[in-house]
Amino acid sequence: MSAESASATQKTLADLLDFVDWSGVECLNQSTSHSLANALKQGYREDEGLNLESDADEQLLIYIPFTQVIKLHSIAINGTEEEGPKTVKLFANREHMGFSNVNDFPPSDAVVLSLDNLKGKPVVLKYVKFQNVRSLTIFVEDNQSGSEVTKIQKIVLYGTTVETTDMKGLKKIEDH
Amino acid sequence: MVLEATMICVDNSEWMRNGDYSPTRFQAQADAVNLICGAKTQSNPENTVGVLTMAGKGVRVLVTPTSDLGKILACMHGLEVGGECNLAAGIQVAQLALKHRQNKKQQQRIIVFVGSPVKYDKKVLEMIGRKLKKNSVALDIVNFGEEDEGKSEKLEALLAAVNNNDSSHIVHVPSGSNALSDVLISTPIFTGDGEGGSGFAAAAAAAAAGGVSGFDFGVDPNLDPELALALRVSMEEERARQEAAAKKAAEEASKQEKGGEQPSASQDATMTENVSAAAPGAEDKTSDLMDDENALLQQALAMSMDDPAASVVTRDTDMSEAAAEDQDLALALQLSVQEGSKDQASQTDMSQLLADQSFVSSILASLPGVDPNDPSVKDLLASMQSQSESEKKDDEDKAPKEDSK
Numbered sequence: 001m002s003a004e005s006a007s008a009t010q011k012t013l014a015d016l017l018d019f020v021d022w023s024g025v026e027c028l029n030q031s032t033s034h035s036l037a038n039a040l041k042q043g044y045r046e047d048e049g050l051n052l053e054s055d056a057d058e059q060l061l062i063y064i065p066f067t068q069v070i071k072l073h074s075i076a077i078n079g080t081e082e083e084g085p086k087t088v089k090l091f092a093n094r095e096h097m098g099f100s101n102v103n104d105f106p107p108s109d110a111v112v113l114s115l116d117n118l119k120g121k122p123v124v125l126k127y128v129k130f131q132n133v134r135s136l137t138i139f140v141e142d143n144q145s146g147s148e149v150t151k152i153q154k155i156v157l158y159g160t161t162v163e164t165t166d167m168k169g170l171k172k173i174e175d176h
Numbered sequence: 177m178v179l180e181a182t183m184i185c186v187d188n189s190e191w192m193r194n195g196d197y198s199p200t201r202f203q204a205q206a207d208a209v210n211l212i213c214g215a216k217t218q219s220n221p222e223n224t225v226g227v228l229t230m231a232g233k234g235v236r237v238l239v240t241p242t243s244d245l246g247k248i249l250a251c252m253h254g255l256e257v258g259g260e261c262n263l264a265a266g267i268q269v270a271q272l273a274l275k276h277r278q279n280k281k282q283q284q285r286i287i288v289f290v291g292s293p294v295k296y297d298k299k300v301l302e303m304i305g306r307k308l309k310k311n312s313v314a315l316d317i318v319n320f321g322e323e324d325e326g327k328s329e330k331l332e333a334l335l336a337a338v339n340n341n342d343s344s345h346i347v348h349v350p351s352g353s354n355a356l357s358d359v360l361i362s363t364p365i366f367t368g369d370g371e372g373g374s375g376f377a378a379a380a381a382a383a384a385a386g387g388v389s390g391f392d393f394g395v396d397p398n399l400d401p402e403l404a405l406a407l408r409v410s411m412e413e414e415r416a417r418q419e420a421a422a423k424k425a426a427e428e429a430s431k432q433e434k435g436g437e438q439p440s441a442s443q444d445a446t447m448t449e450n451v452s453a454a455a456p457g458a459e460d461k462t463s464d465l466m467d468d469e470n471a472l473l474q475q476a477l478a479m480s481m482d483d484p485a486a487s488v489v490t491r492d493t494d495m496s497e498a499a500a501e502d503q504d505l506a507l508a509l510q511l512s513v514q515e516g517s518k519d520q521a522s523q524t525d526m527s528q529l530l531a532d533q534s535f536v537s538s539i540l541a542s543l544p545g546v547d548p549n550d551p552s553v554k555d556l557l558a559s560m561q562s563q564s565e566s567e568k569k570d571d572e573d574k575a576p577k578e579d580s581k
Contacts, residue, residue, distance in 0.1 A: 029310045032341045055340070056306040096280045098311055 016070055016157040017042065024065040024135075028099065031055040034151075036062060045154040051079075052152040058143050060085075060150055061099060065135040069162045072130035075138075076122040077113060078154035082145040084118040085152060087111075091137040092130055102139050118144075122158055132162065181241045181282035182216055182225045183270035184209055184289075186252075189231035189261040191292035191322055196351035201321050202257050204356035205289050208318070211357045212287060213248045215366050224282065226273055227251060230266035231259040231292075237269065241277050261292045267304055271313055284313040287365065290331060291321030298333045305337025312340070316365045320349040320356060410475030421559070473556060480539055 027036040034053035038044045054060045089107035108129040143150040192202035216223045224241035238251040274284040315338040335346045347363045
């Protein structure tokens with residue numbers, strides 16, 4: 001069954017960038033000159049020179065709300081070999097987390113990024129946990145080399161929408 | 177107009193009993209806190225402010241972030257001085273209080289008053305600072321009171337650790353004659369990084385200055401704006417009349433510019449704004465001051481005529497202390513004038529009315545304390561009449577506008 005649903009979604013996986021609610025996007029501990037937009041926004045993330053960098057220490061807490069409910073299938077995080085993120089925890093539908101309470105809840109999924117992943121290979125997530133996602137919190141716990149600064153070059157979210165009303169364009173929806 | 181939730185950490189330790197800030201350090205601090213709360217809530221109505229004390233039996237939150245100014249002022253009242261200040265715990269509790277603010281969209285800010293010596297070492301403070309920065313909390317430090325070995329250094333280090341893009345500030349207030357609140361008004365703590373609270377700050381500054389320097393008529397415009405305005409208006413009207421008699425040509429040009437602006441404001445009882453400057457901020461002309469009686473008389477006449485544009489241009493030479501507010505008021509006045517009547521036609525009207533001697537004398541007779549047979553009054557009437565004639569000539573040259581009231 002999971003294979004079926006996986007193959008079904010393979011046909012319709014979309015870049016969820018269009019569904020990001022930019023007014024609510026937040027990132028804690030980002031450096032002001034290297035902000036989240038560098039990693040998320042369309043033009044900026046393609047630019048290798050523009051990174052999201054952490055500020056006071058190596059951890060980052062990224063909060064991304066969506067304009068509609070989505071299902072998250074996989075995520076691709078690009079970074080450098082040394083300063084790219086290593087342990088990444090994902091939380092679905094938890095609003096306004098802080099570094100202090102990030103370890104209070106079990107994450108919806110936890111990923112350790114390999115070097116391959118950092119080159120752009122998406123990490124497939126536990127799809128069942130991300131069926132009904134209104135907002136996503138990405139907690140970057142540490143980076144590859146343990147340096148003071150974590151740098152993320154690109155973040156791409158792959159998934160599908162749940163609602164049938166998609167005003168932006170025509171997309172195949174798997175549910176009815 | 178930054179939307180902000182602020183926690184103010186008050187130092188109520190034993191060190192605050194000292195009187196090197198008048199009346200006591202603690203009182204000066206309380207005044208500053210009240211001012212800050214006012215400024216924050218004024219700059220954005222959705223801002224919330226909370227207060228906690230760092231000394232006493234321990235760190236205690238007096239009021240969680242709220243936009244209710246009354247609650248904050250009430251809790252500042254009746255605070256006791258005693259104990260030792262726990263800076264680290266105070267800041268951490270403040271951070272926690274901010275974390276649980278109701279409106280998550282508000283930016284977080286902590287304002288801490290450090291009046292006693294700092295017993296924590298730099299490392300601890302830096303760690304605290306970094307934690308605040310990580311959670312995007314801004315910190316304002318008011319360093320006053322005890323001048324301890326290395327206190328400034330430690331606080332600067334704390335600021336450096338917290339500071340993200342200049343959103344955090346430190347202010348050192350030395351002891352002396354200046355009140356703590358006065359010193360703070362000019363700092364970025366009040367003005368909110370250059371934007372926002374400037375209106376409130378200007379008003380507060382004017383109030384503070386007013387108490388010291390005094391005003392034209394012994395009336396503080398902040399306390400009684402309408403009276404101050406009326407007095408000023410009458411003064412200027414009289415001056416203007418004199419000038420009109422002397423220099424018609426010059427007046428014509430300036431009349432066209434700003435004829436009825438200021439007088440219309442004097443009639444406008446709804447002008448409850450911070451009105452202290454009547455002049456539209458025009459060019460200055462030196463002129464002699466008429467004696468008060470005539471000036472007041474003019475004003476009374478103008479008001480009884482119920483005519484918005486009673487006279488000509490206003491000149492103001494004594495407005496230096498309230499200069500800052502002139503521009504705002506000039507703007508407000510100009511706006512109100514657009515809606516109200518214009519000067520030319522009403523001036524003509526006014527002049528005609530004034531020319532009617534009998535009408536004027538009847539008005540004067542009805543005024544209490546004015547004797548129509550008083551020679552000065554008679555002189556005034558005569559001068560007004562001659563002036564009204566000259567004004568008529570001027571008015572014919574201009575294109576009169578519709579008299580709308």
